[in-house]
Amino acid sequence: MINELRDPRKTFGEAVMEAAEKNPDILVLSADSSSGSGLGDFPKKFPDRHFEFGIMEQGVVGFASGLATTGKIPVFAAIAPFVTARPFEMFRNDLGYMNQNVKIVGRCAGLTYDQLGSTHHSIDDVAIIRTIPGVTIINPGDPVTIRKAVHAMINHIGPCYLKIGSPKMPVLYPEDVDFILGKGIVMKNGRDVTLIGTGTVLSKAVAAAELLEDSGVSVRLIDIHTIKPLDRGLILEAARETGKIVTVEEHFIAGGLGSAVAEICSQEYPVKMKMIGIGDQYAGNGPYEELLRQHGLQPDQIKEAVFKLLNN
């Protein structure tokens, strides 16, 4: 049901179990991380398909690569910075360069490990993983699309990075929404400005769009759940038809969704842009919603940023 709050990790874990039921090649690898990733039931249901490694993310990425060479589909979920920043070279060489069919899942991504501080925030993962040729990056913004993203990434052959948050998040889509890797979803059509959201703060962009509509602004709202490959056609169409783009992400402005959108628009159809995200600083620590406010990611702040762009 729309706006119902669901746990993203539980949703993710259930989707992996569904997929594993159908596909015997799916294995789950854990760096002491399965139970915290919503996969606590996986070893109970599939004891021969769950492998524990302890806290060694670099090693697990290498093992995943080797397993994939034998036709297995390893799924490795752990706290987001520990499957991206820490084993970056293994991700790049063993998964990307070797083009192995491994599914890496960063959970508690963005600022959702709020008070645990900057070691546990993952606000650079998109920036660094995006540089690896051939890797698909999926950042779904609600529980319905998290589930669909799991099935889509299992069906896709090639290395994938899926990121999900931690606190319960609202359902934004009906269960039968079309979810296609690499295709953004136009959640609302509009003429004055395009608001592009992704991942954990998609719901903030949705709320901001409603505030803007109430103020008489016609907003085109797009969910970019696949950051790589990016839906170039949809973004250029929005640039041409609305002339202004605002991106919203729980990530550094450097290298994230906004950068990816700007890389396309600045070269092919330059438009005014505002990128809402985290600047060149450590993000701080504290209650999640307050952290989002510190970085301008609450709906009223997004609305103000859009106004500023429109009136500039």
Next chain:
Amino acid sequence: LERMDKREILSLEFTALNIRRGILRMIRAGEAGHVGGALSSVEMMTALYFKLLRIDPENPKWLQRDRFVLSAGHKCLVLYATLAERGFFDKSVLDTYGALDSKIPGHPNMHKLPGVETNTGALGHGLSIAGGMALGLRLDNSPARVYVLMGDGELAEGSNWEAASAASMHKLENLIVFIDRNKLQISGPTNEVMNYEPLDERWRSFGWGVRIIDGHDFESIIDTVLQTPFEKDKPSVIIADTVKSKGLSFAEGKVSYHYWKVKPEEMEMAERDLDRIEENLKTKMEEAGL
């Protein structure tokens, strides 16, 4: 697999010589390369590809094949020369070393040539990948084994010890590692750069079966592999003592030949050295009445 007679050992010696000639052929084309650690591993590679590995050059993706992972990817010259000698691809490929978009880059790329199983080069990656292969093959009840060649300088990378723990924890009996202990790395003697001794005890404490051998002695290499797994439910490591740049008299045991930028007179010296090895082998053949 059985133990070998004298004729077979001499035949492997000749193959090893051809592989050394292949390495020189690439160096001639590219004018430089990581020759030291390639030459120290020639006998291990010869034994693997001409005696031990269950492989089919006609069918390089055969599902039941044994896997070989070159963890020390900079030793790629010996991999290319061995694969070419074994018939995975034409030896003319060796003449492209150093050329734009050559199929034999300075670190191996599995997408470019048949027989190359992994993309290595960054050190400390191969053992984890090989561990994953061994686990996957075991899940499929495959009889295939996974062999890895590591350098000794590479052992300072912490990621190796993650992999060593995991391979032991998951009882990867089908995993066999060679360590090419040539005792030299770019900055000097390996144990002065970062000491790893006692190396055998270190691996034993990580739950591996361990042997130490002469890495240039075919009987010793092959007999030792035939004894794997050394201990039930444990992966095996063979610490092979070798001489860096083995076969080139002017370069043996010298750090400066880790990466060889060839001076004009050196290529001739190298060829004379290999010719001398050939003469010696021929004499041995005659003495043995073969």
